[in-house]
Amino acid sequence: MPGRPAIRRLNGMRDDESRPVLRAERLTKRYRRRVALADCDLHVPPGRVIGLVGPNGAGKSTLLQLACGLIRPSSGTLTVLGARPAADAAHLARVGFVAQDTPVYAALTVADHLAMGAHLNPRWDTALARRRVEQVGLPPGQRAGRLSGGQRAQLALTVAAAKRPELLILDEPAAALDPLARTGFLDNLVDFVGELGASAILSSHLLADVERVCDHLIVLADARVQLAGDVRDLLATHHRVVAGPAVLDRLPARVTVVHRTEGAALVRSPGALPPGPWRAETPGLEELVMGYLTRAAVEPHRQEVTR
Numbered sequence: 001m002p003g004r005p006a007i008r009r010l011n012g013m014r015d016d017e018s019r020p021v022l023r024a025e026r027l028t029k030r031y032r033r034r035v036a037l038a039d040c041d042l043h044v045p046p047g048r049v050i051g052l053v054g055p056n057g058a059g060k061s062t063l064l065q066l067a068c069g070l071i072r073p074s075s076g077t078l079t080v081l082g083a084r085p086a087a088d089a090a091h092l093a094r095v096g097f098v099a100q101d102t103p104v105y106a107a108l109t110v111a112d113h114l115a116m117g118a119h120l121n122p123r124w125d126t127a128l129a130r131r132r133v134e135q136v137g138l139p140p141g142q143r144a145g146r147l148s149g150g151q152r153a154q155l156a157l158t159v160a161a162a163k164r165p166e167l168l169i170l171d172e173p174a175a176a177l178d179p180l181a182r183t184g185f186l187d188n189l190v191d192f193v194g195e196l197g198a199s200a201i202l203s204s205h206l207l208a209d210v211e212r213v214c215d216h217l218i219v220l221a222d223a224r225v226q227l228a229g230d231v232r233d234l235l236a237t238h239h240r241v242v243a244g245p246a247v248l249d250r251l252p253a254r255v256t257v258v259h260r261t262e263g264a265a266l267v268r269s270p271g272a273l274p275p276g277p278w279r280a281e282t283p284g285l286e287e288l289v290m291g292y293l294t295r296a297a298v299e300p301h302r303q304e305v306t307r
């Protein structure tokens, strides 16, 4: 994909399906009568940067909070790095979480945050923490309450990354950052994941960001998984078919129409698209996501998992 940096992975990780970083089976979360997640199945291999996208209220934060053990499923199962989320202290140390509101301690300085991180985390990487603070220009003596929103996000990420987690969970991490800082932040994240052979899952409304750094995608809408899988595989199995309405009405049976507009259809085809009276084009990630989101809006309660 153009512009997407290659993500280094541990040898053999690319196809390692047997040790999923995240696995959900019929995962459901209800808040009283409101269903935030319904019967979600997911299987995410390790060593990926996973983009979690979907409209407001789709269930993204709910999934991330379940993954770090802040809340419990109503039914179904979820395993993270092979165990129940937050199963014990050792498991907690393997996961880093930055919540949507990038929580930091207002009265503590940047340096205090690093000292506290070092005290609380057995695998704390002092050099990494110092390097990041310097790189992103955080004044060590400044109280966190006096930092800008973007600086607070950088501090929260630094603290999460210096734990050297195997999985970083980030809820809209770059939302408060200016475009330049966002680019730097995401590039850092990719480097970090590559350097440690870690995985990261980040929710975002910014599809361009997801396209830049993510190699695995989960699309949530209406509390359900609409699409999930390796980005390259998803792009290889989807096509934009350009043709007149009569041709689009009679596409081969094994081609699934995801979304149709005047003169074109976004389709999924398990193998290569057979030749026909149409022009086949490769869709971009944004078009793919928008196709599934539009379908979910038109046909609520539809659920489809593509791995």
Ligand SMILES: Nc1ncnc2c1ncn2[C@@H]1O[C@H](COP(=O)(O)OP(=O)(O)OP(=O)(O)O)[C@@H](O)[C@H]1O
Binding pocket: 031, 034, 035, 036, 054, 055, 056, 057, 058, 059, 060, 061, 062, 063
């Ligand atoms: N603590 C809660 N109590 C009751 N309902 C909740 C709670 N947290 C979330 N919900 C509901 O669950 C649904 C999913 O919310 P969630 O925050 O997971 O969505 P989201 O995809 O993260 O949305 P956004 O993009 O706006 O942050 C929404 O309908 C929301 O109102």
